[in-house]
Amino acid sequence: MKELVLSFIFFCLLTYGCAGKSKGDNEKKLSVPQMHEDIDFFFTTQKEVHPRLYYKYSETQIDSVWQVIKGKCNKPLSRDQFHYTIIQANKYMDN
Numbered sequence: 031m032k033e034l035v036l037s038f039i040f041f042c043l044l045t046y047g048c049a050g051k052s053k054g055d056n057e058k059k060l061s062v063p064q065m066h067e068d069i070d071f072f073f074t075t076q077k078e079v080h081p082r083l084y085y086k087y088s089e090t091q092i093d094s095v096w097q098v099i100k101g102k103c104n105k106p107l108s109r110d111q112f113h114y115t116i117i118q119a120n121k122y123m124d125n
Contacts, residue, residue, distance in 0.1 A: 032081045039075055059106035069100050072116060076123060087122050095122050 073096045102115050
């Protein structure tokens with residue numbers, strides 16, 4: 031059941047990220063607080079839902095990745111740049 035919920039959340043995030051790919055949307059910049067809120071939501075949801083989050087990496091290592099990703103988002107980024115930055119965390123999530 032948890033895998034189904036996680037898959038649904040990932041699908042929703044992916045769909046939301048891919049929707050509205052007009053030129054004007056890509057030029058809009060996301061603010062730092064918006065990105066940090068999304069990053070916190072992503073990692074908090076992973077901790078609550080992912081059935082094997084700490085299979086390969088410890089909680090300390092995952093928290094370190096969380097802080098590194100937030101550190102990379104210290105200036106306004108386009109949606110594509112932000113998506114690329116946050117998707118780098120997937121290699122640590124045993125997906």
